[in-house]
Amino acid sequence: MKSTKFTPERNISKAETDRKWWEIGDFFRRNSLWLLMYCTGCCAIELPPAMTSAYDMERLGMGPMATPRQADILLVSGYLSLKTLRRLIYTYEQMSEPRYVVALGSCPINGGIYHDSHAVINQLDQYVPVDVYVAGCMPNTEAVMNGFVDLMEQIKNKSANGWKKYHDNYEWYRQNQIQSLGEVDVHDEFHD
Amino acid sequence: MTNSMTNVEFVQNLVKSNVNVLQEHITDQYQVHFVVEQDQVHYILNILKNAGWIQMSYLSAIDWPEENKFELVYIVFNWEKPVYVQIRTKIDRENPVMNSILPIYPGSKYYERECHEFFGVKFPGNPDYEKQLILENWDDIPPMRKDFDPEAYSKRKFPQREYSETYIVQSEGKSKLAKMEARKQRAESLRGGKK
Numbered sequence A: 001m002k003s004t005k006f007t008p009e010r011n012i013s014k015a016e017t018d019r020k021w022w023e024i025g026d027f028f029r030r031n032s033l034w035l036l037m038y039c040t041g042c043c044a045i046e047l048p049p050a051m052t053s054a055y056d057m058e059r060l061g062m063g064p065m066a067t068p069r070q071a072d073i074l075l076v077s078g079y080l081s082l083k084t085l086r087r088l089i090y091t092y093e094q095m096s097e098p099r100y101v102v103a104l105g106s107c108p109i110n111g112g113i114y115h116d117s118h119a120v121i122n123q124l125d126q127y128v129p130v131d132v133y134v135a136g137c138m139p140n141t142e143a144v145m146n147g148f149v150d151l152m153e154q155i156k157n158k159s160a161n162g163w164k165k166y167h168d169n170y171e172w173y174r175q176n177q178i179q180s181l182g183e184v185d186v187h188d189e190f191h192d
Numbered sequence B: 001m002t003n004s005m006t007n008v009e010f011v012q013n014l015v016k017s018n019v020n021v022l023q024e025h026i027t028d029q030y031q032v033h034f035v036v037e038q039d040q041v042h043y044i045l046n047i048l049k050n051a052g053w054i055q056m057s058y059l060s061a062i063d064w065p066e067e068n069k070f071e072l073v074y075i076v077f078n079w080e081k082p083v084y085v086q087i088r089t090k091i092d093r094e095n096p097v098m099n100s101i102l103p104i105y106p107g108s109k110y111y112e113r114e115c116h117e118f119f120g121v122k123f124p125g126n127p128d129y130e131k132q133l134i135l136e137n138w139d140d141i142p143p144m145r146k147d148f149d150p151e152a153y154s155k156r157k158f159p160q161r162e163y164s165e166t167y168i169v170q171s172e173g174k175s176k177l178a179k180m181e182a183r184k185q186r187a188e189s190l191r192g193g194k195k
């Protein structure tokens, strides 16, 4: 229905409007990234200096978030055992989109010093898409901060597409998860 | 206990007067271990518990594939006389069964589950020693046995990252530097105006 007031004719397509809104959304998103810290391994020790006054990630608009539903980044700091990976996949699937994954340390990249362990997976991006890897064992705090800045840059360039990849290749990820985990669902005394 | 007796001596007396000790070792004034026969473990643990070693600190196993034995290690602790006492015993490796010590130390429930999971030792008497505790959906031989190969397992189960066979040759770094230097000089030479 036309309003009685003067409304200029809109000839913008839906896709175009969406793109604009995404741009606006991405701008705000990248300037207020909330972390869900999944401190699995020793790399987590780099977070206290990154969060406190030494490097102060608050100045980038980043802060910790207690629940996966409201977090933007899933931060995997260090090695992941099979048991943790199950919970990580749960957590990842609980997060609302768009969601990003940052992995610290060489353990999620290629297994690091745990490459021959029966309990630790070797390559995280086989199971969930990873947007930023920060290499090092452990990466120093500058590198960690740089990783976050890289992620912001990626969001700006629209190349932080891990979550879309997870949608498109869900079958492939699922298959890898099943191959390594047997079953993704958690069955233990606390869940059954 | 007479005052002239140290805690370790007290334990030695207590254990040796009750069971046949196959081997003993005194690590320091806070730690001793005794190797006993398999069927005397419960008896000696009972005596130790009544003498004040009320805390079951740990129970685990050691794999000795050459001897074809598992060595079970029970560690108990006394808060009045601070000595860790380890009671060790060797059991058969092919069919590892050890009666549970649940009636003596209820806290051993989870240690027995853990030991069953990592070594495959069975603990009849413990109602859920077979339940999984740490590993989930384990599908191989117990992983702490010496004949388990973690690397092969890791290769089989977890995808490995592929690396291409190209390397960066370190000495190239120098020629790069030289190139940069040359470029700089050329830029310098092209620059007009005042120096």
Ligand code: SF4
Pocket: A041, A042, A043, A077, A078, A079, A104, A105, A106, A107, A108, A112, A113, A136, A137, A138, A139
């Ligand atoms: S990369 Fe190194 S520091 Fe980080 S979790 Fe692995 S072993 Fe620990």
